[in-house]
Amino acid sequence: ADESISVDVPSRTAVPPIILQDEHEGLLGVKLLCGGSYTLSETVLFPMTPSQRQGIEDLRLVRFVEDDGSERFYGTYTAFSGAAARS
Numbered sequence: 001a002d003e004s005i006s007v008d009v010p011s012r013t014a015v016p017p018i019i020l021q022d023e024h025e026g027l028l029g030v031k032l033l034c035g036g037s038y039t040l041s042e043t044v045l046f047p048m049t050p051s052q053r054q055g056i057e058d059l060r061l062v063r064f065v066e067d068d069g070s071e072r073f074y075g076t077y078t079a080f081s082g083a084a085a086r087s
Contacts, residue, residue, distance in 0.1 A: 011042040019048060040073065051086050052079040 017032035034043045040061070047056050061075040079086045 008039060008041050011039055013042055014044040015042045017043060017045065034073075045077075047079070049079070051081045051084075054080040054082040056080075 015034070015036045017034045018036070020031045020033065022029045022031040030049055032045065034040075037043045045056060045059070047053055056077050056079050059075050059077040061073045064072045064074060066072065076087055
């Protein structure tokens with residue numbers, strides 16, 4: 001298997017995600033929909049909730065291929081509020 005890594009050329013545009021509140025197992029969070037982006041390099045994430053006010057880091061993305069061949073990327077990241085870290 002080819003184990004080489006390639007980095008996409010950065011896009012000339014940046015597209016903010018659509019932000020939705022999301023609750024999972026009683027924890028309130030956010031879901032970011034990045035459908036307006038043509039490529040991943042067009043999506044820019046900034047801290048936007050109280051739990052993220054001191055920053056977000058360590059984005060981990062996983063690519064899923066649907067039965068129709070379309071792709072979706074799901075990700076997690078760590079947020080820091082200044083008092084507590086959340087994933």
